[in-house]
Amino acid sequence: MFARNLNFKNNRRFSHNKIIHSVKSDVLFLCHAEKNTKYIVDNIFAGHCLTQRLLSIGIIPGEVIGVGDISAWGPVTVFIKGIKIALGRGVAGKIALRRIKSTGDDK
Amino acid sequence: MNKIIRVALIGTPNSGKTTIFNELTGARQHVGNYPGVTVEHKSGEIIKDGYQIKFTDLPGTYSLYAYSPEEAVSRNYLIKEKPDIVLNVIDSASLERNLYLSTQLIEMDLPIIFVFNMFDSLIDKTDYDFELLSKLLGGPISKTIGNKGKGIRELLDVIIEFYKESSLRKKIRINYHDEIENEIKKISDVFSKENPDFDFNESDNLRWISVKLLEQDPVFIKEIIQQTDELSYQKLETQVNNSISHINNILKSEPLRLIAEARYGFINGALKEALISKKESKESITDRLDSILLNKYLGLPIFAFFMWLMFQAVFKLGDYPMNWLNMFFAKLSEWLTDIVPSGLLQSLLVDGIIAGVGGILIFTPKIMLLFIFIAFFEDSGYMARAAFIMDRIMHKIGLHGKSFIPMLIGFGCTIPAYMCARTLENKNDRLITMHINTFMSCGGRLPIYILFAGIFFPNNAGNIIFSIYLIGIIFAVATAKLLRVTRFKGEAEPFVMELPPYRMPSFKSIFIHMWERTWQYLKKAGTIILAISIIMWFLFTFPLSADNEPSSLEDSYAGRTGVFISPIFKPLGFDWKLSLASLTGTAGKEVVVSTIGTLFSLSGNSIENNMDSKEEKSSEQEKVMASISKSYHPLIGYNFMLFSLLYFPCIASLVVFQKEAGFKELMFQIAFTLSLAWFVSFIVYQIGRFFI
Numbered sequence: 001m002f003a004r005n006l007n008f009k010n011n012r013r014f015s016h017n018k019i020i021h022s023v024k025s026d027v028l029f030l031c032h033a034e035k036n037t038k039y040i041v042d043n044i045f046a047g048h049c050l051t052q053r054l055l056s057i058g059i060i061p062g063e064v065i066g067v068g069d070i071s072a073w074g075p076v077t078v079f080i081k082g083i084k085i086a087l088g089r090g091v092a093g094k095i096a097l098r099r100i101k102s103t104g105d106d107k
Numbered sequence: 108m109n110k111i112i113r114v115a116l117i118g119t120p121n122s123g124k125t126t127i128f129n130e131l132t133g134a135r136q137h138v139g140n141y142p143g144v145t146v147e148h149k150s151g152e153i154i155k156d157g158y159q160i161k162f163t164d165l166p167g168t169y170s171l172y173a174y175s176p177e178e179a180v181s182r183n184y185l186i187k188e189k190p191d192i193v194l195n196v197i198d199s200a201s202l203e204r205n206l207y208l209s210t211q212l213i214e215m216d217l218p219i220i221f222v223f224n225m226f227d228s229l230i231d232k233t234d235y236d237f238e239l240l241s242k243l244l245g246g247p248i249s250k251t252i253g254n255k256g257k258g259i260r261e262l263l264d265v266i267i268e269f270y271k272e273s274s275l276r277k278k279i280r281i282n283y284h285d286e287i288e289n290e291i292k293k294i295s296d297v298f299s300k301e302n303p304d305f306d307f308n309e310s311d312n313l314r315w316i317s318v319k320l321l322e323q324d325p326v327f328i329k330e331i332i333q334q335t336d337e338l339s340y341q342k343l344e345t346q347v348n349n350s351i352s353h354i355n356n357i358l359k360s361e362p363l364r365l366i367a368e369a370r371y372g373f374i375n376g377a378l379k380e381a382l383i384s385k386k387e388s389k390e391s392i393t394d395r396l397d398s399i400l401l402n403k404y405l406g407l408p409i410f411a412f413f414m415w416l417m418f419q420a421v422f423k424l425g426d427y428p429m430n431w432l433n434m435f436f437a438k439l440s441e442w443l444t445d446i447v448p449s450g451l452l453q454s455l456l457v458d459g460i461i462a463g464v465g466g467i468l469i470f471t472p473k474i475m476l477l478f479i480f481i482a483f484f485e486d487s488g489y490m491a492r493a494a495f496i497m498d499r500i501m502h503k504i505g506l507h508g509k510s511f512i513p514m515l516i517g518f519g520c521t522i523p524a525y526m527c528a529r530t531l532e533n534k535n536d537r538l539i540t541m542h543i544n545t546f547m548s549c550g551g552r553l554p555i556y557i558l559f560a561g562i563f564f565p566n567n568a569g570n571i572i573f574s575i576y577l578i579g580i581i582f583a584v585a586t587a588k589l590l591r592v593t594r595f596k597g598e599a600e601p602f603v604m605e606l607p608p609y610r611m612p613s614f615k616s617i618f619i620h621m622w623e624r625t626w627q628y629l630k631k632a633g634t635i636i637l638a639i640s641i642i643m644w645f646l647f648t649f650p651l652s653a654d655n656e657p658s659s660l661e662d663s664y665a666g667r668t669g670v671f672i673s674p675i676f677k678p679l680g681f682d683w684k685l686s687l688a689s690l691t692g693t694a695g696k697e698v699v700v701s702t703i704g705t706l707f708s709l710s711g712n713s714i715e716n717n718m719d720s721k722e723e724k725s726s727e728q729e730k731v732m733a734s735i736s737k738s739y740h741p742l743i744g745y746n747f748m749l750f751s752l753l754y755f756p757c758i759a760s761l762v763v764f765q766k767e768a769g770f771k772e773l774m775f776q777i778a779f780t781l782s783l784a785w786f787v788s789f790i791v792y793q794i795g796r797f798f799i
Contacts, residue, residue, distance in 0.1 A: 048323060048363070049172075050601050055367035056170035057603065058204045062368070071403040074499030075508065075602055082201040084393070086495040088502065088602025 026099055030076060031092040033067045039097035041065050046094040057085060059095065109159040112270050115188070117181055117212070118196030119205050120167035121607040123224040126253035127196050128164040129619075131263070155263050158270070163190070171211045172324055179326055185217060192266055195246075196222045199229035200608065203374055209244065210370040213279050214315045219246040220269055222262060226250040233385045240381035245279035254613055280314075283369045286357050290350035291317040297346040301339035320347045321354070321362040393488075393608040400489070406496045413489075414515075417480040425473035432472065436465035455644055462704060463640025467632045467697045474550050475625050477519040482620035486612030491604060498602050504584045505591035507531055507600050510540040514583065517547030518576075521756040523624050524549075525763045533600035539590045541768055543583040545755055545780050548576050550628075551696035555751045558700055562736050563744035571745070579752050582783070594775075635759055639694040640701065647705055665706075679750065679785065680743040680792040689750060695757040707734055742795040746788050753784035 027042050041063045044051050058081040059065065066079035076092040078085050087095070118124035132151025152161040165181040172178060185193065195212055197205040202223075212219050221244055223229065223237075241248045249265045251258035269275050282288070294317035319327045320343075332340055354362045400409055440457050447453040484490045490512055498508025509531055517524035524544045531537040548556070556575055560568040646665035661670070669687030676686040684706045692699040739747075755761060755777055765773040 044364075046601075048325070050603070051361075052170070052172045052322070052363060052367075053601075053603055055364065056172065056207055057605065058207070058371070060368055060371055061364065063371075069397070069401055069403070074403070075495055077397070077401065077495075077606065081204040083204055084397070084606040084608075086491070086498070086508075086602065086604045086606050088498060088508070091601040091603055 027096045028099075029093050030065075030067070030078070030087070030095040030097055031070075031089055033070060033076075033097055035067060035070050038064055038066050038100055040100060042096040042098045044095055046091070050091065050094070054091075054095070058083070059085075064100070065097065109154055109157055112158050112160045112192060112266065113163070113188070113190045114160055114192045114194055114266060115163045115165055115184060115190040116194045116196055117165045117185070117208070118167060118222075118224075119169050119198065119208055121605065122167065122196045122198040122205060123253040124167060124196040125164060126616075127194070127222060127224060127251060127259070127262075128162060130253060130256050130259045132162050153263075156267055158267055160263070160266060162194075163188075168208065170208055171215075172322070185212075185215065191218065192269060193217045193219045194222050194262075194266075195219050196224050199223045199226050199250075200232075202229070202378060203371070206244075206374045206378075207367075207370060210281055210373055213245060214281060214318060216278065216312065216315070218269070218276050219244075220262075220265055221246055221248045222251055223248055224251050224253050226258070227252050234383040235378070235381045236383055237381070240377060242277070243279075243377040243380060245277040247275055254616075281370060281373045284358060284365060286354055287321070287362060287365060287369075290321065290354060290362075294320055294343075294346055294350055297343055301335070301342050318366060321350060322366055323351075323363060391608065396609055397492070397606070400492055401495060406492075410493055410496050413484075417477070418518075420480065421473050421476045425476050428472035429469050432469040436461055436469065439465070451648070454648060455641070458647075458705065459640050459644025460637065463643065463698070463701045464632055464637050467636050467695070467701070468629075470550060470554065470697070471625065471629065471632075473553075474519060474628050475621055477550065478621040478624045479617060481516060481519065481624075482617045483612055486610070486616050486620070488607045488609045491606050494604060495606065502602075504587045506539060506587055507533070507536050508602050509604065510536060513540050513544055514547050517544040517549060519550055520624065520628060521545065521547070521549045521760045522627055522763050525760065525767050529767065531600065535591075535595035535597055536600045538768055538772055539587050539595050541764060541772070542590060542776055542779070543586045545776065546579040546583040546586065546753065548579050548752060549696065549756050551757060552751055554697055554700040556748055558703070559744045559748050562732050563739075563741040571748075575748050575752055578749065582753065582787075586783075635757075636695050636698060639691065639698055643691060643698070643702060643705065675785075678792070679788040680740075680746055680796070681750075682738070685739075685743070685747055689747075689754075692751060693755075693758060695759065696751060699751060703735070740799055742792065742799055746792050746795070749791060750784050750788040753780060753787055755780045 030039075033039060041059055041061050043061055044054055044059065046054065059078075063080060068077035068079060068084065070076045070092075073089065075086045075088050078087060116124050116128050128149070128151065132153060150161060150163045152159060154160070163184065165184055166178075168178040168181045170178065171182045171185075184190075193212060195209050197209065209219070209221065221241070229235075237248050237250075247265050247269055249258065249262045251262055253259075283291070291314060295313040298316055298320075299313055320331075331343070335343070351362055354360075354365065358365060399405060402409075440461050443456050443461065444453060447456060481490075484493065493515070494508040494511055496508075497511040501508050501510055510528075513524040513527040516527050521544055524547065525541050528537050528540045528544065531540060553572075556572045557568070560571040564571045643665065646668070647663050649664055650662075652662075661667075665687055666683070668690070669683035672690060673681070673683040673686040676682075676689065681689070684703070688699045688702040688706065691702040755764075761773060761777070764776055768776075
């Protein structure tokens with residue numbers, strides 16, 4: 001009850017609005033990223049639990065992320081904070097990245 | 108009397124926490140390199156300098172958000188048990204990521220010792236001022252190399268000193284944005300006013316509780332609902348809602364993200380401040396190996412090759428020790444027949460215990476080999492890659508890549524496979540994986556296949572056994588699909604999995620892991636199967652006939668039971684003997700073979716003792732096999748294998764199933780597998796009989 005009232009619907013709406021704002025700029029989703037390239041995490045458009053899991057393993061907005069192996073289907077490997085992580089394609093489709101060169105505001 | 112110090116070990120998966128625990132306590136526990144190996148907290152203790160130090164090893168967890176059962180177990184333990192000291196084991200190779208969990212422990216205001224494990228991997232890359240870092244983190248730092256046993260003695264000294272000197276403990280506060288701090292204050296005020304009896308309503312924890320509420324931790328919120336009255340909770344809910352909206356409006360982001368960012372900010376700040384020097388990292392061996400092992404074209408064939416290698420080694424290499432054990436039990440039977448006067452005692456020892464338990468024990472070498480391979484894959488880091496490779500396929504059947512690992516273990520024994528399913532965070536994924544694991548042919552079913560395929564299809568035994576394994580996999584896939592659209596609706600859990608660096612597993616670790624699982628098998632042989640063997644012997648031997656001789660098979664209790672239940676199995680083509688064997692198989696599929704052995708020959712050892720060594724078959728055993736062959740058509744033989752494949756593995760596995768999944772799921776598992784086995788065998792026999 002409490003959990004339902006409080007958050008999830010609102011959060012999702014909030015995230016969805018952000019997608020519309022973000023996609024127009026130089027943003028691409030991890031599933032469309034290029035192999036062996038570094039990017040900056042722009043945003044995560046996932047539900048509450050998955051967002052929390054991604055944040056806890058180090059995928060946070062502003063962080064540099066290295067894309068390792070990526071193929072037309074199957075999971076994607078990324079390097080972040082010195083560790084290698086495998087992410088399913090569905091998850092990769094929820095992580096927005098910025099190109100390092102074009103953004104110019106790398107942290 | 109010794110003073111007791113209660114110490115909890117916590118750390119992220121692959122941080123080497125369990126290795127440290129083993130080194131500290133000498134406990135025999137699995138050391139894994141695969142996320143979520145420790146699924147329950149285990150304990151051990153030592154006595155040092157007049158202190159009794161009790162260690163509890165908590166499951167590996169990335170955060171204290173209670174995303175998975177492991178995280179919930181760890182968090183609940185810390186909250187409810189309130190240990191004297193928390194050992195936060197940290198993988199030094201990835202400090203930043205590992206310290207994220209530490210920030211949450213710091214927020215909970217726990218007495219923490221930071222154990223920088225695998226310290227050798229850190230000094231190769233970076234150097235820090237650890238004294239300064241210790242001050243910044245608020246607790247002592249202890250350096251260890253767990254797999255080499257280095258730094259353990261020093262760690263024990265630190266534990267005792269930390270316990271004695273409360274001044275070593277410093278309160279550290281992780282600061283958030285001013286707006287968040289204001290909202291934390293407001294929530295804390297409402298909480299302390301409305302929930303005076305809450306479990307952890309201590310002023311020190313109020314800040315942590317408020318942060319958890321802002322993070323919207325669903326499990327935590329559920330706990331609060333359970334412990335507060337409705338009116339209080341409504342007030343709290345209103346405040347939390349207002350706080351979240353306020354933060355969203357002002358900072359244009361959710362509190363969850365802002366809090367995580369602030370925690371990483373704290374870690375970065377501390378590490379930067381304590382940094383002395385940093386070396387550039389080169390391409391690691393892991394990267395080079397992964398470029399081959401995870402290659403999109405080579406990954407799957409290499410994995411398939413490893414699996415083929417494993418099964419070849421288990422079945423071919425395992426034949427030799429199995430034959431030796433075979434001979435040993437044959438000699439033991441002969442010896443017992445010689446020294447024990449003929450009569451009931453001799454019959455009990457030879458026909459009951461040796462035939463029953465010995466028939467199971469001869470498979471131990473194969474089980475050990477299988478577990479050695481699985482332990483090697485887990486400890487080397489390849490198991491996580493296997494999940495990665497299989498994810499694309501598993502996803503097609505609505506499952507998670509990680510589901511593949513319990514399924515693989517299921518080929519060895521279903522019991523550890525059920526337990527391994529705990530590594531799946533999502534409950535639906537976990538239950539589906541457990542339900543379909545039944546169809547992975549476990550080591551206990553193999554003797555049935557070897558026996559029946561050998562008797563009915565001597566020239567194609569390998570292919571026939573392979574077909575049964577394959578049918579099992581097909582049923583597993585179909586059941587997964589069916590359950591996903593019926594009982595466990597929804598998407599499979601998103602795949603997020605760490606690929607740990609490849610590490611050469613130590614012999615000790617592989618041995619411990621293999622032995623723990625083998626021991627479960629041996630325990631089953633020594634307890635349940637021993638008991639069943641004695642019961643079966645009794646049922647086969649009694650009631651005694653008028654001249655005090657064992658009764659004939661049909662007149663024995665077992666025979667009568669078989670005849671009684673045979674109408675159920677008649678439509679499947681099974682006579683009373685196969686019906687009885689299926690019934691005894693509920694105690695363990697291995698028992699099916701010993702039952703059939705006893706049914707067709709009550710003299711000497713049961714047939715399975717020699718079924719693998721063709722050269723050594725005695726003429727008597729050949730006669731028994733010929734008698735089975737004459738009694739049934741190959742269709743019935745195959746159908747019996749199918750039936751044995753499809754119904755639940757054994758009583759012991761059901762006990763574990765109930766523990767892991769609950770009574771309702773256990774009932775479903777029993778009803779579903781029994782009816783599926785019956786229907787499939789019914790259809791196969793009824794259609795097949797038109798062709799014979």
